[in-house]
Amino acid sequence: DTEVTQTPKHLVMGMTNKKSLKCEQHMGHRAMYWYKQKAKKPPELMFVYSYEKLSINESVPSRFSPECPNSSLLNLHLHALQPEDSALYLCASSQDGASGGGNTQYFGPGTRLTVL
Amino acid sequence: GNSVTQMEGPVTLSEEAFLTINCTYTATGYPSLFWYVQYPGEGLQLLLKATKADDKGSNKGFEATYRKETTSFHLEKGSVQVSDSAVYFCALSDRAGYSTLTFGKGTMLLVSP
Numbered sequence: 001d002t003e004v005t006q007t008p009k010h011l012v013m014g015m016t017n018k019k020s021l022k023c024e025q026h027m028g029h030r031a032m033y034w035y036k037q038k039a040k041k042p043p044e045l046m047f048v049y050s051y052e053k054l055s056i057n058e059s060v061p062s063r064f065s066p067e068c069p070n071s072s073l074l075n076l077h078l079h080a081l082q083p084e085d086s087a088l089y090l091c092a093s094s095q096d097g098a099s100g101g102g103n104t105q106y107f108g109p110g111t112r113l114t115v116l
Numbered sequence: 117g118n119s120v121t122q123m124e125g126p127v128t129l130s131e132e133a134f135l136t137i138n139c140t141y142t143a144t145g146y147p148s149l150f151w152y153v154q155y156p157g158e159g160l161q162l163l164l165k166a167t168k169a170d171d172k173g174s175n176k177g178f179e180a181t182y183r184k185e186t187t188s189f190h191l192e193k194g195s196v197q198v199s200d201s202a203v204y205f206c207a208l209s210d211r212a213g214y215s216t217l218t219f220g221k222g223t224m225l226l227v228s229p
Contacts, residue, residue, distance in 0.1 A: 021183055031214060031215060033216075040222075041218060041221070041222070042219035042220065042221060043160070043217075045157075045216055047215075048216060050214060055214060056214065056216070076186050081167050088159075090159055090160065092160075094214075094215040096214055096215050102147065102148040102167065102209045102210065102215060103148070103209070103215040104148075104162060104165055104215070105162075105209075105215055105217060106148070106162065107152075107159045107160040107161070107162075108159050109158055109159040110158070110159040112157075
């Protein structure tokens with residue numbers, strides 16, 4: 001099973017709201033990722049967690065706050081977003097270990113976020 | 117740094133036509149190479165992959181061969197179907213670090229009956 005699940009599927013929020021996106025995988029993967037994808041563009045990496053620790057933050061604004069409560073779960077907390085943050089947010093995971101990368105990333109279906 | 121270049125779209129074909137989507141890459145070391153497909157309104161699905169030179173990845177009638185000498189990983193299918201209409205992303209992952217992906221810009225494929 002190579003399934004990554006994401007909830008909710010759609011989210012509409014105002015600029016003053018606080019909301020969270022959730023991602024879950026049960027493949028035993030130790031690396032998890034958040035991406036942002038705008039229409040007709042490839043995904044852009046936001047964050048990488050490895051062994052539940054934040055390893056890469058691609059200079060993402062602080063209104064996006066990731067959290068990895070355990071090895072299967074990844075959250076993205078949203079606060080005071082701007083309309084330009086409207087996009088498809090994708091979660092992915094891969095079987096990375098101390099030996100390095102080059103492994104396959106498996107993606108979830110994404111959360112379609114609209115900021116009003 | 118790493119980069120992936122793939123042909124601009126959209127590629128418009130009739131059903132049962134032959135498909136080629138070109139992909140070339142620049143990378144340090146020996147990356148793993150991937151093709152992902154994204155259907156409208158969905159996330160990315162792994163289509164196929166290759167991890168070393170001369171490897172051929174294949175899935176659902178699609179094929180791509182890792183060509184180190186030409187730094188290419190072209191996607192091919194002998195007979196496309198309407199259901200193959202989607203956006204196709206070529207990507208590489210540098211083994212040196214985390215499995216972070218460098219994506220091409222994506223190629224939209226439109227197949228008409």
